[in-house]
Amino acid sequence: MDDVMVTRTRALKHVQVREYVRTLVDGLEPGAPAPSERELVTRFGVARMTVRQAMDALVSEGLLERMPGKGTFVARPRRGVQRPIGFSEEMQRRGLQPESQTLLSRIEQAGPGVARALGITEGDAVLHWRRLRRADGAPMCLQDSFLNEVLLPGFHQKHMPTSLFDALALRGLRPTWVEDAISAGPATADEAALLEVEEGAPLLRVARRGVCGEVTVEVSRSAYRADRFTMWVQLGEDG
Amino acid sequence: MDDVMVTRTRALKHVQVREYVRTLVDGLEPGAPAPSERELVTRFGVARMTVRQAMDALVSEGLLERMPGKGTFVARPRRGVQRPIGFSEEMQRRGLQPESQTLLSRIEQAGPGVARALGITEGDAVLHWRRLRRADGAPMCLQDSFLNEVLLPGFHQKHMPTSLFDALALRGLRPTWVEDAISAGPATADEAALLEVEEGAPLLRVARRGVCGEVTVEVSRSAYRADRFTMWVQLGEDG
DNA sequence: TAGTGGTCTAGACCACGAA
């Protein structure tokens, strides 16, 4: 019992140093000097290796930058990796109110394309969820989502308010990595009717595979009204 | 002189250990055990901190995985960050032969949109390069590239065989980070004629800003034939 | 010359996992 408390509450020294430096440096301009390693050694009464461990963490997370012979300084913020988001968050970022109208929600047998994308066998149970997605009340996107039923028992019983990503997050299955195939094409008659455009109007089509850990959680096909939606992607690191 | 030689050729111990482990582990299945830290200590006759420094590097590059109390093991390969590529490499990856027909290549005064994207002042000199890009001889894309003339003196004199990214790489200005705005829309009459499609046919439009270090090197507007081109993007980390 | 980060040693104790 005591052990647990001690273990849980003991502040590791390198963590203490790390967080001290983090708060010191928070809000400073890039190029501002951080305390030197030996200064931290005397301040915390700790070995230099311990300080280096703390600083290593801050350097590798991109907060600090080492300049041999000169010192350690606040690094300029680096462009990070784009975190995958779903329709709801995408719209909220644009200041639009996402809405969702469920057109279909049922268990189906996976077809060949969906089965391959989900990494399951053709005919396995999948939850197929088709929604007309609006932004500020205007039709924006027609979206078919396919989920591996085995991973999400009872999932389709729940009422989904808006965000599939939020619902997956509650089960610890929010995709951390997605692969999109983006194309363009004319609207079919059905799509045109639902999205309230002319048949043949250009649509932006996105086929997505959403992966969490080692498993593909979601496969979706979305058709966006091209006159209302532009997709933003950032690729690469640093900058 | 001697110092230089010594400095250049001395193999740092942690590097020796790191590379030894890397070759040991190369090609092994994920989950295979790496040598223990104390084993490496005795093998190389170095301190444990030195071994840890070596292993830290391999862990943070995603090659190894530590399991406290168990050991260190080969990590499953993680999905990395997508490196930005240009049209030429994009086509080569698909097994297609990229070709380029320059329609226009001249110095212009930057318009408001291009100036803002390049981070320069309206009216500053930019190199405008308009190309019809083919894959295996078939029209694929109409591309306008705008380059900051100040960054690339004499650049437009050179004959560009195909790849702008390769040419920029030679000057150390290959974009390491890009931002794309992807939309769809109907082909104008001019676009239709060049791309050999009907007027109004759906095109996939990509507005790109290519950044290297702290500067925006390139801004481009591309219009792809939607019947021939699908764009692939991967977002997020790990998997 | 003094201060900085980079590297390295030869130990130590701890919590955890497997046998």
Place this chain on the structure above:
DNA sequence: TCGTGGTCTAGACCACTAA
């Protein structure tokens, strides 16, 4: 119980930078 990685010490010498 024994081996593992996690943490930590109290020093050391080096190359580099700036005054």
